[in-house]
Structure formats: structure tokens, C-alpha cells
Amino acid sequence: MDFKFGEKEEQLRKEIREFAKEELPPDWSAAMLEEENSDEDWEFAMTMSRKLAKKGWLTMSWPVEYGGKGASLWEQFVYSEEAAYWGIPGVTMGVGGVDWVGPSLMMFGSEELKKKYLPLIASGEPDGVWCTAYSEPNAGSDFANIRTRAVREGDEYIINGQKIWTSAAHRARWCWLAVRTDFNVSKKHQGISVIIVDMKSKGVTVRPLINYAGYHLFNEVFFDDVRVSVTNLVGKENNGWYQLMHSLGFERGSVAGRFYGYNRRILEELIQYTKEKHLFRQKEIRHKLADMAIMIETQRILACETIWKMSKEINPVYEPSRDKVFHDQTAERLAIIGTEILGMYSQMDPLQRKSKWTKLKGCVEALYWLSPGVAIAAGTDEVEMNIIGQFGLNLPKSY
């Protein structure tokens, strides 16, 4: 065994830290990751995307031929971890551009699609920003229930239907859309396809959904007779379910380093706060911080195990679900303990982070209000637990 990162990874870590110190405002912190919420943050995120693209980091995981660096999984982990710790925005190109749209296109897309979309994502420009539209009002955890339809007419698909909880749709230029192309199927997993839609198309309407704490992160997206060229079909018609399982795998695999880096930053912010406020005298707080440190280190090492398996070309089956559930449990606990440590100040609105009464730039409150959403996104904890049960423990299907 060897629990050290290699020299290459450590060098990269150093470079990212230098980049963060040079490029981020001096009082920047991890609280500001909700980049799609405000125009001001979004604009800053996009300037960072361009800089990351120039460094070659934005799509470092991609092969060189598609504008990447062919970075190892370990380098990607270090990059994600550091970017999250320092709160470098603009790393994802909307929801999924870098992490799963690109890799899925490489796997299933036509030459034409690859040539058009991959360089756009790798450029870090606003024209490379994506949203991912899977969920519908009646297709949440039961995702195969989708009813948004694409009907072929000559060289075009005509798309009608509604998507919901579509994060960053209000920032995205393109939509990675799951649709039904066949209704006459014996199983609902059949007849699904993936189509790329230009968000500027006629008939696309984005309606904001505001969350309980005032964030504008996700949206409803309506498709009314939206016409899309058949060349925008990704992979094969009606092969969408199979393709999307790969995309979801990319999605779950990409977040582990980021989640860890984010939690680690908030823990360190809390430790510093506890020191400055002389709260380390309180045994209760000391022990809570100790528990958090254990959870977060466990989170890191589990994520590393998943990556280690992938690096040995062992296809992880339940591990990403395990890591996601454990992250959600860790983040929730961190948010609760963090707000307890901040005490009455944790009542502040994290979106008003410039208020003189806001502590730690609102990062603890932001975690508190956003962590339930993270626990639901990309598969609820209950769905992930089903995957762990079925594939990690070989138990019978429970739903």
C-alpha cells in the first residue's frame, strides 16, 4: 500500500494553489460555489473558466485529441479537491459540460457532434455551457418514466414536453436532453434517446424555480414544438437508457474530489473560527469538530478507494453511490455542527454574504441550506442505498 499522492499530483496541487492565490479575490471562500445564482458570480465564474481553459485544466481529464491533457484519475481528483477547497468557480461548464457531456460524446457521439461541441466546452466560453435535463414532474427517482417526446419528421425531431429541476438552464447554451422516442415499448427503459438542444431554439422556455433560501439554481424547462436536426441525436435512437447509465456513472465519479474539498474547507474555516473565538475550551465543541474531522477523512479515503479501483480498471459498481451517500451524511452533519458553532449568527442569509454580521462569508449557512438539495440531486440517498444493497451486498431488488 501507499497512501501518498505521486510527485506529478503534488506538483499539480502546488500549481493550483498558486493559481488560486493569484486569481481569486483575497477574501474569497468556498461559500461562493453557487455560481449560477447571481449574474455577478456567474460572470466571474466564466472569466475563471477561460483562465482554466488556458491552463489546460478545465478539461484535463479528456484525451489530448479532444482538447484535454489525458490527466490521470489521481490528477483529476487532486484538481477537483483543490478547486473546491479554494472555491475556484467555473470548473464545470454549467451542469455536466466537462464531467459527463464531453465524456459521453466521446463514447457515443458522431464525429460531427464531437467536432462541434467538444472544442466549445474546452474553450471555457459561454457557448460551451450546458444544462442537463433528465427529471420531469412524474420522473424523479423513477427516471425511466419520462414523457417528453421527440417525434421524427424528415431531418428533424419535434420535441414537446416539460423538464424540471434543471440546474443552470438559465445560464446554459445547450441542453443535454433525455427524451422518449418510442412510446410503444414493453419496458419503460426502452425507447429513450439523448438529444442535444440549443437553448436559443424557438419553443424553449425557461422558468426559474427559486429555492427556500432564495437561490436561483434550478428551473422548469418547457419544450413546445422545438425543432432539432436529427444529427443532434447522441448515439443510437432508443439506446438512451444504456448511454445515460454511463453518463450517470461519469457524473457520480466526478463529484467525489469536489465534495471532499468543499467539506474540508468548511471544516478548516470552523476550526479557525473556533480558535479565534476561544471556543476550543468547550469540550462539546472540541469533540464535535473531532467527529467532523473523522467523517471528512473517511470521506476522502473512500473516494480514493473508488478512484484506485477505477485506476486499476475495476469498474466501480456501488462505490460511487457509497461515496455519495457518505458525502451527504457528512455534509449534513457538518452543516448542523457548523451552525451550532456559529450560534445565533447562523441565522444570517448566506446570499447577503457582504453583511458585516455574516460569519465566514456565509459558507456554513450556504452548506446548511444547500446540502438537502445535493442529497437529492443525481440520485436521492434512498436510491443510492438501493444500489448499494443490490450491487454491493447482492440483496434482492427492494422496489
Next chain:
Amino acid sequence: MDLDFTETQDILKKTAREFMARYYPKSLVRELKKDRTGFRDEIWKEMANLGWLGWIIPEGYGGVGGDFMDLIVLFEEMGRACFILPFFSTVMCTLPILSAGTEEQKKEFLPRIAQGEMVLSLALTEPSATYEPWGITTKALADKDGYVIDGTKLFIHDAQVAHCFLCATRTETEGPPEDGITLFLVDAKSPGIGIEVIPTVAHDRQCEVRFDRVRVPRSNVLGEVNKGWDIVEFILQRGAVLKCAEMLGGTEAVLEMTNNYAKERVQFDKPIGSFQAIQHKLAQMLIEVEGLRYLTYEAAWHISAGMPSKLLISMAKTKANEVYQRVCLDGVKIHGAVGFTEELDLSLYFIRTKSSEFALGDGGFHRERIACELEQLQPLFMR
């Protein structure tokens, strides 16, 4: 980063698994519960033959010259089998002899340990029931021939079969509690030693050991006089992570048997493992067990590589204490009423929750150590 075992470790794991299946069935675990010595000479000799007793002892002293990390593999398998012979006790005393013993002490003890001729027992804790340095009140007074030890040690594992104790004493009462502690290697046959097995629920041979004017020659001091706490600290850290490995093995076994039961037990015409209430509990157990596994390996690897490891060790032990208990409690409950019985093998693991938790530091003890480290931590963003 690489999480693979070495080839040696793979073989060790396989051998240990086979050894336990062959020599250490659950029927023997139950038999040993009722046995006064808790010892089986033929098994001990077989362990010596396999080189386990001298695994970390250099070849020059008759050992194998293996790595600390290898021990983790071994203890994980032992925990899995509910192994109870005094291997753990002996290793905890072997490690400090290796690191702090004089050449003479090494020559005297190490070859005999490796050959299976010697069982050692760590006489550290007392009725004060703490691993903090203030808990050590057993006195050792110097006279012209050596030292005279007086006091009571409690929760001493395997004292009933030990040939020798590694005993922590107070030789100086002034100053902070960690000063003035001296360790002695004490022949168990010395006049004045009284040993009584105390009735623990795990039947894991913990003893009260009374030292009544026990004479020890000066040459039996391990390390330096009054500087023994550093060695205790060394033992605590290594012992804690080895205990984690043992507990990890236990949680793996409990999860496995509970998972199997959930697949076999049918109610409402379905295996109970198909119900989410049960399945999600098992999934949570898996998450916790795997977390414990890699946290333990990580801590042990840092020790083995000579890197700072105090924080990781305390993290691993706190986690082990929680996970072992949680997995056992949920395991019992998933089994339903049969989980409440002695005849179920799970019971053998469950009855050890407390003896494992309080060996080498409970959650409060280790959380305190973690908090001290965190307080010293300079956040990355402040540097």
C-alpha cells in the same frame, strides 16, 4: 496512491483465513469462554511455526523481519475469527522491546517470543480506569538492588498465562503526570504478584494483578527511568491501530453473517433483505465498515512509513469504537429474536463491544487527542 496488499500480505491473509477455519472454529471460541486459561498450547506453537509470533522481530533475533502493516492483515483476520489467544498482548509488549529495549533485553526476550515460549502481558491500566498518564499510581521505589513495585493493575489482558509483564509504574510524583513514569519487565513468577481473572462479559481473560512489594532488578527497566510515558504513548498508538484492525475484522464478519441471514430469512413471502428498512440498514453498515477499513489501513500505513500518524490513529480508533458497536447492534436486531441468543455466532462478536471500545482508548479519549491536533492545525487558507 496504491491500496493493494503486497504479495506477502495476500499470502498472510489467505494463510490466516485457513488457519482460523482449521484451528479456531466457533466451537473452540465457546469452549475457551469457559476455560480458566483461555489458552491452547498447540495453537500457540502452530502460530510460532508459521512465524506469526516473531513476525515483526528481525531475523537476527529469530523472527521473520516483517512489516508493521503485515500485522494489520493478521489482526483483521483474527478479529474476523473472534480470536482470543494472547497474541495481541504479546505483540503490544514486543513492539516496545524492539524500539526501546537494550541489546541484552532483546536477546533475552525476542527469540523466546518468536519461538512461542513466552507470553507477555501489558500491565498498564489500573482501577483509575483511564489511559491518561495520571491514571498510573502503582509505585516503584528504588533501593540499592533495584526497584520494589507496589500497586494494583486492572483490566490486564492475559495476565493468567503471561510469563512476563510489561508494567508501567510511577517512580516520581512531582511534576506533570506524564513525567516520572517508568516501565519494567517483570517476571510473572516474582514473589508478591497476585493474579485474579475478573468476570468480564466477553470472558476475554482480563485480570486484576496485584504487585505487593515485588522486587525487580534495575536491568529490567525498559527505556529510561522516569521517561516511560513516551513508550506508553508508543504502545498506545500502535496498539490502538492494531485493535482497529481486529475490530474491523469483527465488523466484516458480523456484516457478512447478517447479510446472509437477510437473504435467507423469509417473512411475508420474501427474503427480509428485500425490504428497504432492512436493506438500507445493511447498506449503511457496508458504508461504515468500508470507511473503517481504509481509515485503519491509512493510519497503519503512516506508522509503517514512519510518518506522523497520531491524528489518524485516534480517528481510526474513534471510528472503530462507533462502527463496531453500531454494526453489532444492527446485526443483532436484523436477526430478530435469534439475534438475542448465545447460539448465534454473532453473540461472540457482540459481547466484545465494550472490551474493544475501552481497549487502548475510548471515543472520548481519542476525540480529545484529535481536538488537540486540530487546535494546532494551521488551515491551508491561512498559510
